[in-house]
Amino acid sequence: MAPHVCEICQTARAQILRPKNHARICAPCFISTFEAEVAETIMSTELFQPGEKVAIGASGGKDSTVLASVLKTLNDRHDWKLDLVLLSIDEGITGYRDHSLEAVKRHSAAYDLPLKIVSYQELYGWSMDQVVAQIGKKGNCTYCGVFRRQALDRGAAMLGVGHVVTGHNADDVAETVLMNLLRGDLPRLSRATNILTHTPSAAKATADSCSQEVSFTDVKRSKPLMYAYEKEIVLYAHHKKLDYFSTECIYSPEAFRGSARTLIKNLERIRPESILDVVRSGIDMAKLVPGGDINCQGSCSSNKKQTVAANADNEEEAEGGCGSSNGKESGGEMAQMELKLQQDELAETSGMETEIKLPAKVTQAANKSDLSQNTASTGMSSIPIRTKQTKSLGKPERNVAPPKQKLGQCERCGYLSSQAICKACVLLEGLNKARPRTGIEVGGNPG
Amino acid sequence: MPARRADSRAALSRTLDANLCKRCQGNPPDITVRGELLCKECFFRYVSTKVVKRMESFRVRNSQPGAERTLLLPISLGSCSLSLLHCLNSQLVRQNERTGRPGFKLHVLHVSDTESTAHLDKVKALFPDHVYSVIPLSDVSQLHYVTSIFSDQDRPTDLSGLLESLKSATSRTDISQILLRKLIVHFAQSHGCEAILWGDSTTRLAERTLAETAKGRGSSLPWIMTDGRSFQGITFYYPMRDLLTKETLSYLSLLQPPLIDLVVKDEVKPAVSTKNATIDDLMRQYFRGIERDFPSIVANVVRTASKLDSSLLDHAEAHCELCDMPLDGQSPENSRICYGCIRTLP
Numbered sequence: 001m002a003p004h005v006c007e008i009c010q011t012a013r014a015q016i017l018r019p020k021n022h023a024r025i026c027a028p029c030f031i032s033t034f035e036a037e038v039a040e041t042i043m044s045t046e047l048f049q050p051g052e053k054v055a056i057g058a059s060g061g062k063d064s065t066v067l068a069s070v071l072k073t074l075n076d077r078h079d080w081k082l083d084l085v086l087l088s089i090d091e092g093i094t095g096y097r098d099h100s101l102e103a104v105k106r107h108s109a110a111y112d113l114p115l116k117i118v119s120y121q122e123l124y125g126w127s128m129d130q131v132v133a134q135i136g137k138k139g140n141c142t143y144c145g146v147f148r149r150q151a152l153d154r155g156a157a158m159l160g161v162g163h164v165v166t167g168h169n170a171d172d173v174a175e176t177v178l179m180n181l182l183r184g185d186l187p188r189l190s191r192a193t194n195i196l197t198h199t200p201s202a203a204k205a206t207a208d209s210c211s212q213e214v215s216f217t218d219v220k221r222s223k224p225l226m227y228a229y230e231k232e233i234v235l236y237a238h239h240k241k242l243d244y245f246s247t248e249c250i251y252s253p254e255a256f257r258g259s260a261r262t263l264i265k266n267l268e269r270i271r272p273e274s275i276l277d278v279v280r281s282g283i284d285m286a287k288l289v290p291g292g293d294i295n296c297q298g299s300c301s302s303n304k305k306q307t308v309a310a311n312a313d314n315e316e317e318a319e320g321g322c323g324s325s326n327g328k329e330s331g332g333e334m335a336q337m338e339l340k341l342q343q344d345e346l347a348e349t350s351g352m353e354t355e356i357k358l359p360a361k362v363t364q365a366a367n368k369s370d371l372s373q374n375t376a377s378t379g380m381s382s383i384p385i386r387t388k389q390t391k392s393l394g395k396p397e398r399n400v401a402p403p404k405q406k407l408g409q410c411e412r413c414g415y416l417s418s419q420a421i422c423k424a425c426v427l428l429e430g431l432n433k434a435r436p437r438t439g440i441e442v443g444g445n446p447g
Numbered sequence: 448m449p450a451r452r453a454d455s456r457a458a459l460s461r462t463l464d465a466n467l468c469k470r471c472q473g474n475p476p477d478i479t480v481r482g483e484l485l486c487k488e489c490f491f492r493y494v495s496t497k498v499v500k501r502m503e504s505f506r507v508r509n510s511q512p513g514a515e516r517t518l519l520l521p522i523s524l525g526s527c528s529l530s531l532l533h534c535l536n537s538q539l540v541r542q543n544e545r546t547g548r549p550g551f552k553l554h555v556l557h558v559s560d561t562e563s564t565a566h567l568d569k570v571k572a573l574f575p576d577h578v579y580s581v582i583p584l585s586d587v588s589q590l591h592y593v594t595s596i597f598s599d600q601d602r603p604t605d606l607s608g609l610l611e612s613l614k615s616a617t618s619r620t621d622i623s624q625i626l627l628r629k630l631i632v633h634f635a636q637s638h639g640c641e642a643i644l645w646g647d648s649t650t651r652l653a654e655r656t657l658a659e660t661a662k663g664r665g666s667s668l669p670w671i672m673t674d675g676r677s678f679q680g681i682t683f684y685y686p687m688r689d690l691l692t693k694e695t696l697s698y699l700s701l702l703q704p705p706l707i708d709l710v711v712k713d714e715v716k717p718a719v720s721t722k723n724a725t726i727d728d729l730m731r732q733y734f735r736g737i738e739r740d741f742p743s744i745v746a747n748v749v750r751t752a753s754k755l756d757s758s759l760l761d762h763a764e765a766h767c768e769l770c771d772m773p774l775d776g777q778s779p780e781n782s783r784i785c786y787g788c789i790r791t792l793p
Contacts (some may be wrong), residue, residue, distance in 0.1 A: 184751040267661050274661045281665025288755040341743030
């Protein structure tokens, strides 16, 4: 059989079978098509304003490396006049993050983009290695996720940047859609399918955007690669000879995500287009989420008000690079959910909840799970915090019928939070309290 | 049922004998149902309660004597639809015993292209009190409003020609299912049936949720999942929606006499080659595992999909001419079919 000729330029030999639609094309045509498609996504959604300062959340992995490379190329080519910077988070995981940060430093030099590294150590006083030493290997993903979400926003604010772009690709989004169907989280499904998410204060800030000050509570997030296939990102990196760091975080992905990931890979094998079809379905479903408002992009809290309490708390957790936002040991996560659902069902059938009306019941169940989650994650030092939590949670639940959540600011750090104290501060309090306490308990134990 | 509630509360406070059925504490258990060991009788009651609860609108007191409403029960002869037929038949028998008249009438429909009716004849013999019809799927070619879509696309309008013209196994299954549903709806409407009782179990509905999502038909989910008026203008009910597929299989095996041999095995071949695998096969296999290990998660998927608010698309004026779903921004300008159907008819 004669070698195939590129379907696009009709001259060069086709080297690439495009994962997205199985078109046979040559490498240069692939590169330019890939870039054109990302540009099309950005322009059709009017993602950036001319001259906007944009921070690229850079982990050193393939997605963010390709994102940085493509944005740099497109910015020059289309004269978007974007002010691009690289923003990296140093979680303080020895043997993982220190290596990938080296890659980011090389990118900074290669693309001539300024780089800012924000460490957990400087923001919170705790590196992930220290957190793991304190609480053990189980459950630390919660800390990492909660800390990361804030860290990106805080880092962006330090740079005076109001817009962070992340490297989430189509596979990630499709995975999140299926994962949230499996675990029944429609608000998150809706948020994951929005290319741009922002907070209400961000919406306000655009009105008087002349002010240079950027608060860490109004940073926009967007995913310019959300229609790009993971396989094509790898191909792009390969043919552009990009240097990236390819090691996953040492923690395995949570069970739901793992299950969804396998499913997406199998779907892709049966019908390659189905990844984008899942994304498309997710976008369509987001419009049907009760209480959702398409205009405010799904993530803003006025829209979120009607979602149940459990989500409000989770909101502060990362959509994160490592994909682990729930601090359960990986295999147990689905089993735990199964157990909880079974208990709910049992309670319902044996009539133990007959007095409670449906919306209230949802809040209560959600709060219950919240509390147990907090207890689990803060471990032994949780008692004083838990009482506080119960109070703040208890009030809205009692007097309002639909469980509305108001997004306010954390009393301590000022970060956006649906609770009086944001999740990061709660986690930190636990960590900080446990420090002296451990010492005392060790001393007291022998007796 | 306050009596049962009191029972179970009392049962909770008593110490349970783990060697006996958890509900009645009278018989040795025969089966584990969602973590509870139950005897046959209690399991049958569990199944029938779940179905009867979904059939509230068709109680005797809601029916006019002599003018009972006719409901269409399409059966594939799979375990779900057979269990449903058995449950509804028993419900009708009970209604007759108690009040002397039924709350509804059943018209059983089997769509099959095979000549042999041996299987269905056995079913008929077991449940003789209902009206039965058998029609071939190829009858769909006689529905002009269906075939015009294909002829406009220069495709064959006869069923086998049409299916052959489709490239992938997924597309063929997808189109067959859409046509099957259209044919059943048409049959119901032209035979004076007030509603259609679909046999889908929780597991089937969960499979469909993810399969439709993967086919780009996410916006159709709220209509597929919920009891009520459908876009085809007829009311849909899903009486089996609270039962798992594996529970229907156990039900048919434990019945006296067992009906499990009547089940026409749907060939779920393990995906040896992915070339011929379909998205529906993949989801069926996936949920077979989830159903075994995490049955409540299966139900959670269905519950989640049902939460999507279909009224948000009520304003849509145009509907896909193939699958009947609203075309609200779902397809390119001037297209008569939706995104999912465009995908499946490349």
